[in-house]
Amino acid sequence: MASLLSVKNLKIEATSYPPGEPPRTVTLVEGVSFDVEKGKVLGLIGESGAGKSTIGLTSLAYGRGGVRITGGEVLLDGEDILKLSPAGIRKVRGCKVCYVAQSAAAAFNPAHRLGEQVIEASLKHGIMSRAEAEKRAVHLFGVLGLPNPETFGQRYPHQVSGGQLQRAMTAMALCPNPELIVFDEPTTALDVTTQIDVLAAIKHAIEETHTAALYITHDLAVVAQITDDILVLRHGKMVEYGPVKQIIEAPREDYTRALVNVRGTKREEAADQSGALLRVENVTAGYGMLRVLQDVSLHLPKGQTLAVVGESGSGKSTLARVITGLLPPQEGRITFDGKPLPKALKGRSNDELRRIQMIYQMADTAMNPRQTVRDIIGRPLTFYYGLRGEKKTARVKELLEQIEMGGRFADRYPAELSGGQKQRVAIARALAASPELILCDEPTSALDPLVAEGILNLLHKLQEETQVSYVFITHDIAIVRAIADSVAVMHRGRLVRFGPKSKVLSPPFDDYTDLLLKSVPEMEIGWLERVLETRRMESAGN
Structure with missing residues (x-):
């Protein structure tokens, strides 16, 4: 069968502007070639900066942020779209080729109903009448498993869940009957329980419409469920x-093997978990009249790691806010090292603040882009210990060595660091206070698997060196198996399961924990179909 999309010897460049130096040309993509047949899905996988999204966007003849497509061909139905005029390219985008972004929330206009946005491209390109477009939108809502397909389009973006919004964006891409869809990390920001529904919906929609697709991701377990190559x-x-089978089961290259085998090891849990550096007792908390946490009790011994798992809205991050004092509990109390902690941040002493630190999910937004690494790490050294001058500089260098970066990074700005390096700087900033407890709020969820593994190994090494304790908030069960001593499973603000990792992750399970564990993608071809069939059988049995 002839290829619908044929990319040949692609080369993509950009201009870099180093401080104090003349501009220089940087090659982002070079020598990339591939083919996609109609009805087939090609997965593009690799770490951040590998060029996945940049390559995907060339299917729309688009180079974002000053990126230039300087070589090669992008043939769509035999026509090189890189040679089209601006008017010709506009006829291709949103008609022959559609794009599904990682963040559906950022892609929809909050002021317009979903239905109007889903049919917009079909009307703009004159592909169908309004009545035909509305009928197709309703059909796609049904195919994608959205509730009440006949009326779903009347809702606004804020009135649906993240998973529903991502499926609505897929409907928007499918509505004009495109020949090719580019899916750019469409499930990365979703919980595993939601992700499996969206994956199933996308796969079903592709099979039904027989469109071709590029599926961009850094998760091999996900790509194994939905791609052909x-x-x-x-x-x-x-x-x-x-082919997907060869890449997953018999990778030839060392880098591919590393991706396949990432996080294959599991850390043994601590034998004695009876102590309690941190104790949360019967905590209820919320925002105004909205209760988010309901009667939560758990504990964490010194030098150990507690993983808090659950889907979005389960109360994981709210629990962290209560522990840090950012959100005073309405009921219950927090004790630290045997002493009650003041409920509110403003009531805590500098020493109490120093002993509990936090590492955030998005290092980008947690650091001042106008401060150097030296300033970022040095601030807590001055605040808690009064260090200045040479002593401060020496301690910053020590911390950079401790996070395996080195003093040469001290004068760099966040924009000059990779995602993994930024997160290491965030860890160093937390370590600067010499804390006894660090709250880690999804610190690896935005990172690629190999980079995330490096961060997890670093955290484990630091724990062995300093006996620091971690509360690790995540929805990734593979991370839980890799790092945790104990596990707390949360659902709708309640603690549904808590204890040593070996017991929490072993049957018999409560219904929610069972669903959570069964929804974690495995790097196994056919896993998605088996899970969906099991769900159907269980549903029929009930």
């Missing part, structure tokens, strides 16, 4: 390209 990328170049 996989292209592994690194530093803008091809590493390995072949």
Whole structure:
């Protein structure tokens, strides 16, 4: 069968502006070639900066942020779209090729109903009448498993869940009957229980419409469920390209093997978990009249890791806010090292603040972009210990060595660091206070698997060196197995399961924990179909 999309020897460049130096040309992608047949899905996989999204966007003849497509061909139905005029490209985008972004919330206009936005491209390109477009939108809502398809389009974006919004965006891409859809990390920001529904909906929709697709992700377990072929990328170049079965089961290249085997090890839990550096007792908390946490009790011994798991809205991050004092509990109390902590942050002493630190999910938004690494790490050294001058500089260097970066990074700004390096700086900033407890709020969820593994290994090494305790908030069960001593499973603000990792992750399970564990994608072809069939059988049995 002839290829619908054929990319040949693609080269993409951009201009870099180093401080104090003349501009220079940087090659982002070089020598990339692949083909996608109608009705087939190609997975583009690799770490941040590998060129996945940049390559995907060339299917729309688009180079974002000053990126230039300087070589090669992008043939869509035999026509090189890179040679089209601006008017010709506009006819392709949103008609022949559609794009599904990672953040559906940012892609929809909050002031317009979903239905109007879903049919907009079909009307703009004159593909169908309004009545035909509305009928197709309703049909797609049903195909994608959205509730009440006949009326779903009347809702505004804020009136639906994240998973529903992501499926609505898929409906928007499918509505004009495109020949190709580019899915750019469409499930990365979703919980595992929601992700499985969206994956199933996307796969069903592709099979029903027989469209071709590029599926961009850094998760091999996800890509194994939905693609026919996989292209592994690194530093803008091809590493390995072949059928999904060969890439998953018999990878040829070392880098591909590293991706397949990431987080294969499991950390043994501590034998004695009876102590309690941190104790949460019967805590109820919320915002105004909205209760988010209901009667939560748990504890964490010194030098150990408690993983708090659950889907969005379960209360994980709210629990962290209560522990830090950012959100005073309405009921219950927090004790630390045997002493009650003041409920509100403003009531805590500097020493109480120093002993509990936090690492945030998005290092980008947690650091001042106008401050150097030296300033970012040095601030708590001055605030808690009064360090200045040479002593402060020496301690910053020590901390940079401790996080395996080195003093040469001290004068760099956040924009000059990779995602993994930024998160390491965030860890160093927390360590600067010499804390006894660090709250880690999804610190690896925005990172690629190999980079995330490096961060987890670093946290484990630091724990062995300093005996610091971690509360690790996550929805990734693989991370739980890799790092945790104890596990707390939360659902709708309540603690449904708590104890040593070996007991919490072993049957018999409560219904929610069972669903959570069964929804974690495995790097196994056919896993998605088996899980969905099991769900159907269980539903029929009830």
